[in-house]
Amino acid sequence: MTDSNQSPLTDEQITAVQGVVDRVNSYQETAPEGTVESHLRGGLGEAGIELTDDQVAALTHEIEANGSADASQVLR
Template identity: 75%
Template structure:
Protein backbone atom coordinates (compact mmCIF):
# COMPACT_ATOMS: atom_id res chain seq x y z
CA UNK A 1 0.00 0.00 0.00
CA UNK A 2 1.31 3.43 -0.77
CA UNK A 3 0.39 6.78 0.64
CA UNK A 4 2.02 8.58 -2.31
CA UNK A 5 -1.37 9.94 -3.33
CA UNK A 6 -2.05 11.42 0.11
CA UNK A 7 -0.75 14.80 1.16
CA UNK A 8 0.80 15.24 4.58
CA UNK A 9 -2.34 17.12 5.58
CA UNK A 10 -4.47 14.15 4.55
CA UNK A 11 -2.27 11.72 6.49
CA UNK A 12 -2.58 14.04 9.50
CA UNK A 13 -6.37 14.02 9.09
CA UNK A 14 -6.38 10.22 8.82
CA UNK A 15 -4.28 9.98 11.98
CA UNK A 16 -6.76 12.22 13.82
CA UNK A 17 -9.58 9.90 12.80
CA UNK A 18 -7.55 6.84 13.80
CA UNK A 19 -6.79 8.41 17.19
CA UNK A 20 -10.48 9.12 17.74
CA UNK A 21 -11.44 5.54 16.84
CA UNK A 22 -8.60 4.20 19.01
CA UNK A 23 -10.02 5.96 22.03
CA UNK A 24 -13.11 3.77 22.17
CA UNK A 25 -12.30 0.70 20.08
CA UNK A 26 -11.64 -1.69 22.98
CA UNK A 27 -15.29 -1.94 23.93
CA UNK A 28 -16.65 -1.65 20.40
CA UNK A 29 -18.61 -4.51 18.85
CA UNK A 30 -17.13 -6.13 15.75
CA UNK A 31 -17.53 -3.93 12.68
CA UNK A 32 -17.78 -0.75 14.71
CA UNK A 33 -14.14 0.20 14.25
CA UNK A 34 -14.37 0.05 10.46
CA UNK A 35 -17.71 1.87 10.40
CA UNK A 36 -16.43 4.63 12.65
CA UNK A 37 -13.21 4.87 10.69
CA UNK A 38 -15.12 5.27 7.42
CA UNK A 39 -17.45 7.84 9.00
CA UNK A 40 -14.54 9.86 10.35
CA UNK A 41 -12.70 9.75 7.04
CA UNK A 42 -15.81 11.00 5.26
CA UNK A 43 -16.13 13.84 7.77
CA UNK A 44 -12.46 14.69 7.22
CA UNK A 45 -12.96 14.63 3.45
CA UNK A 46 -10.33 11.96 2.91
CA UNK A 47 -10.96 8.99 0.66
CA UNK A 48 -8.99 5.81 1.16
CA UNK A 49 -9.20 2.56 -0.75
CA UNK A 50 -11.00 -0.38 0.82
CA UNK A 51 -7.61 -2.04 1.28
CA UNK A 52 -6.27 0.99 3.16
CA UNK A 53 -9.34 1.14 5.41
CA UNK A 54 -9.05 -2.60 6.05
CA UNK A 55 -5.36 -2.27 6.94
CA UNK A 56 -6.08 0.56 9.39
CA UNK A 57 -9.02 -1.37 10.87
CA UNK A 58 -6.90 -4.48 11.31
CA UNK A 59 -4.09 -2.53 12.96
CA UNK A 60 -6.47 -0.83 15.39
CA UNK A 61 -8.23 -4.07 16.27
CA UNK A 62 -5.00 -6.06 16.62
CA UNK A 63 -2.89 -3.52 18.46
CA UNK A 64 -5.30 -1.01 19.94
CA UNK A 65 -3.71 1.77 17.94
CA UNK A 66 -2.34 2.57 14.51
CA UNK A 67 0.17 4.93 12.97
CA UNK A 68 -1.56 6.01 9.79
CA UNK A 69 1.68 7.04 8.10
CA UNK A 70 3.20 3.62 8.71
CA UNK A 71 0.11 1.58 7.84
CA UNK A 72 -0.56 3.47 4.61
CA UNK A 73 2.98 3.02 3.26
Protein backbone atom coordinates in the same frame (compact mmCIF):
# COMPACT_ATOMS: atom_id res chain seq x y z
CA MET B 1 -0.26 0.23 0.33
CA THR B 2 -1.95 2.85 -1.82
CA ASP B 3 -4.03 1.77 -4.78
CA SER B 4 -2.29 2.47 -8.08
CA ASN B 5 -5.40 4.37 -9.22
CA GLN B 6 -5.23 6.76 -6.28
CA SER B 7 -2.76 9.60 -5.78
CA PRO B 8 -0.44 9.29 -2.79
CA LEU B 9 -1.75 10.97 0.33
CA THR B 10 -0.29 14.31 1.32
CA ASP B 11 1.17 14.93 4.78
CA GLU B 12 -1.95 16.97 5.62
CA GLN B 13 -4.20 14.08 4.61
CA ILE B 14 -2.13 11.62 6.67
CA THR B 15 -2.45 13.98 9.65
CA ALA B 16 -6.24 14.09 9.14
CA VAL B 17 -6.39 10.29 8.88
CA GLN B 18 -4.34 9.98 12.08
CA GLY B 19 -6.84 12.23 13.84
CA VAL B 20 -9.66 9.91 12.81
CA VAL B 21 -7.63 6.85 13.85
CA ASP B 22 -6.90 8.40 17.25
CA ARG B 23 -10.59 9.12 17.79
CA VAL B 24 -11.53 5.54 16.88
CA ASN B 25 -8.70 4.17 19.06
CA SER B 26 -10.22 5.83 22.10
CA TYR B 27 -13.22 3.49 22.17
CA GLN B 28 -12.24 0.50 20.04
CA GLU B 29 -11.63 -1.91 22.95
CA THR B 30 -15.30 -2.07 23.85
CA ALA B 31 -16.67 -1.71 20.33
CA PRO B 32 -18.64 -4.55 18.75
CA GLU B 33 -17.14 -6.15 15.64
CA GLY B 34 -17.53 -3.93 12.59
CA THR B 35 -17.76 -0.75 14.62
CA VAL B 36 -14.12 0.25 14.12
CA GLU B 37 -14.41 0.10 10.33
CA SER B 38 -17.75 1.88 10.36
CA HIS B 39 -16.42 4.71 12.51
CA LEU B 40 -13.24 4.96 10.46
CA ARG B 41 -15.26 5.36 7.29
CA GLY B 42 -17.55 7.92 8.93
CA GLY B 43 -14.66 9.95 10.29
CA LEU B 44 -12.79 9.83 7.01
CA GLY B 45 -15.91 11.04 5.23
CA GLU B 46 -16.24 13.93 7.69
CA ALA B 47 -12.58 14.80 7.05
CA GLY B 48 -13.12 14.61 3.28
CA ILE B 49 -10.51 11.85 2.90
CA GLU B 50 -11.14 8.96 0.53
CA LEU B 51 -9.18 5.76 1.10
CA THR B 52 -9.39 2.50 -0.78
CA ASP B 53 -11.13 -0.46 0.83
CA ASP B 54 -7.70 -2.06 1.28
CA GLN B 55 -6.39 1.00 3.13
CA VAL B 56 -9.43 1.10 5.43
CA ALA B 57 -9.07 -2.63 6.04
CA ALA B 58 -5.39 -2.21 6.91
CA LEU B 59 -6.14 0.57 9.39
CA THR B 60 -9.02 -1.43 10.88
CA HIS B 61 -6.80 -4.47 11.28
CA GLU B 62 -4.06 -2.47 13.02
CA ILE B 63 -6.51 -0.87 15.43
CA GLU B 64 -8.24 -4.14 16.26
CA ALA B 65 -5.01 -6.14 16.55
CA ASN B 66 -2.82 -3.60 18.34
CA GLY B 67 -5.18 -1.12 19.92
CA SER B 68 -3.82 1.69 17.76
CA ALA B 69 -2.46 2.46 14.32
CA ASP B 70 0.14 4.81 12.91
CA ALA B 71 -1.52 6.05 9.74
CA SER B 72 1.76 7.15 8.17
CA GLN B 73 3.18 3.64 8.56
CA VAL B 74 0.06 1.76 7.47
CA LEU B 75 -0.74 3.91 4.46
CA ARG B 76 2.71 4.51 2.99
